Amino acid sequence: MIQTLMRWGLALLALAVSPMAWAQPVPNIAAASDLRLALAAVAAEFRRDTGQQVKLTFGSSGNFYRQLRQGAPFQLFLSADEDYILKLAKAGKTMGTGQLYAVGRLALVAPKGSPLLVDSKLAGLRAALRQGKIARFAIANPEHAPYGERAAQALKHTKLWPPLSRKLVLGENVAQALQFAISGGAQGGIVAYSLVLDPAFKARADFALLPASWHQPLRQRVVLMKGAGSVAQRFYLYLQQAPARAILARHGFALPKPPRA
């Protein structure tokens, strides 16, 4: 009886004390949706290496920009388009202008069984359009999602924008655009290469990397917001180190030259 009580008491004590194990508060991090898979892996690696945790929220960079202007409590912001970060810096919301951590790429994607044949010249898309086989085509919202804006640029560059513009379904962010593209409701879409490269998609969809010259580069910048704590700062530095860079490269990001120490 007493033993049982003691065991329960100890368990309760452990529960009560356990938050102290990570005395530093867990920082909130806002990240562009193209990082959904890569950054989750980086955060897991960060936790293994340092014992520290971060909380990730994914969305479109433009939406985060608006939320951060309105005082959202994120300590670190990873934007798929560095312009948003430079604007935040100019508004005095950040600690400096941050650093470039990756360059993103676009990919054409189509679910298995789609009439859209996938190639890096968009010849299949052009043919399917001519044959009237494209009813719906997914990209992220060009208004506030960098990948959507770049997808629109690529489509304009290849003169496919006029025939496609009325068939577009717009994802709120690029992850949702991919969701739309392969859900079966659309014949395909243009999304982030980093999301379709995941092995889990091999069985569900075909994809092709699109030429980087068709659109402005997706220069991705990360910045510490004013008042960021020590864990966020540590994670910021961690992004420049070999384990994080390896994960980003594995997910299809082009990497900037490593910073000189």
Add this chain to the structure above:
Amino acid sequence: MMDWQALRLSLLLGVLTVVILAPIALVVGRWLATTRLRGRAAIEAALTLPLVLPPTVIGFYLLVGLGPESPVGHGWISMFGQPLVFSFEGVLFASVLVNLPFAVQPTQRAFEAIGQDLRDAAATCGHSLWRTIWRIELPLAWPGIVTGAVLVFAHTLGEFGVVLMVGGSIPGETRTLALSIYDRVQAFDNASAARMAALLMAISLIAVTASFVLGGRSRKRA
């Protein structure tokens, strides 16, 4: 994977919304049921608005009205050092506002059903207003009040648009179960989304069934 943090947050939000709204619903509901004020219809209409407005409209006004540039948002920051939007407190405020009609209307109907005759009879017997409310009206109206509370709780669990706009889906702070499901779908994690959706459906079904059972009981008595 079940997002336990989001479940806890949803339940906490539901309970706190009910706790805050219960006294408001009692006072406003009874007042609306008994007042002969001319502007009553206008007040009732205003209280019903959250029921018919799109969540984006409410979310937009709350973002503007509570944001750091607004007087309320600015005052909040100078008091607590952090903005009201994108915080649990901000979402709680939004939740209370959105749920006003769900709390007030059933309570008001319950007090209306009691009828003026009974109130007059109680007064004739020498009961004070407070004694009438305490001994006669509340025992008769309580199924309506509880129905309101259950509806508020269930509706809070189901609220999506306003919470997303005002709260911004921050894990452990503003990401409720409904938002966590949305997040899982976007992360191509349909298995987790299905599990959480089923749980939310079960909770809602139990809650709404409870409100119908209570409603039925009050009708039998009347």
